[in-house]
Amino acid sequence: MRFLSQPRNIDFLKVRKVTGLVSIVLVVLSLGSLFTKGLNFGIDFTGGVLVEVEYPTPPDLNQVRATLEQGGFGGAVVQNFGSAQDVLVRLLPQDNISSAQLSEQILGVLQAANSGVELRRIEYVGPQVGEELAVNGGLAMLWALGCIFVYIVFRFHWKFSAGAVAALGHDVILTLGAFSVFGWDFDLAVLAAVLAVIGYSLNDTIVVFDRCRENFRRKGAGDEVSTMNRAINEMLSRTLMTSLTTLLVLGALFTIGGEALTGFSLALILGVIIGTYSSTYVAGASALALGLQREDLIPVQIEEGDDSGARV
DSSP: OHHHHSOOOOOGGGGHHHHHHHHHHHHHHHHHHHHHTOOEEOHHHHOEEEEEEEOSSOOOHHHHHHHHHHTTOTTOEEEEESEEEEEEEEEOOOTTOOHHHHHHHHHHHHHHHOTTOEEEEEEEEOHHHHHHHHHHHHHHHHHHHHHHHHHHHHHSOHHHHHHHHHHHHHHHHHHHHHHHHHTOEEOHHHHHHHHHHHHHHHHHHHHHHHHHHHHHHSTTOOOHHHHHHHHHHHTHHHHHHHHHHHHHHHHHHHHHSOGGGHHHHHHHHHHHHHHHHHHHHTHHHHHHHTTOOGGGTSOOOBOTTOTTOOBO
């Protein structure tokens, strides 16, 4: 804690060309995986069967998963729905088995292990619904990035706006790329986590940009690179403390939150780490690469009584 409160003058942007190259390579690899391998969409996007049952007493979800796996239904998503006694089972469609037969078989396996299991509802989610969800999710991300671009243009300058959107796009692509490369399940909870990553990363970037503008307005400020570096150093303790405390919570969710929260917490952990990196090395460096100058943020003053239009 005391270390973080000490003044620092770390030249983060000295290596911005190297970090920029690393980011470009990772983005290209992520896009390559997304276009060739794609995402391992869960039942929310591909369609499947949902079976809700009620147990006489709160069941052990791991035991329920083991029962289904022994019954030939490996990969089923099992989670509480409502009370601790209500369990929702989601399963991908299987070849040569209708949804009605599949749901009956699932119920039969569960009742064979516990005769007190009662059926509450059975639903079939079609692939068309999943396709609409995927399209709407993509549009939601594009709308979020577009609105953020407009907001930062009004608050700062379009060069800052382009840098922030580049950092956010970098965070989203790398997070999705990790899920594509490793074949992790991508469901609605993960999509919500990716949208949350945009908000988290933007908050960190805005704080750095705001301090950078304040530093530009001070007399005796250095050049653009040193001013941006100073802003990153001044916000470093806040950035690290926010990221570390957030990661502690997400780590707890990932380890003890259960299978239902694994993908959600994993996406957020990746997003927080990548977002912390991008707010330091991508957002500001992108604005500098676009030719950010002190005059872009400081209103030009005209001397009174000077009809020649000379500026000071």
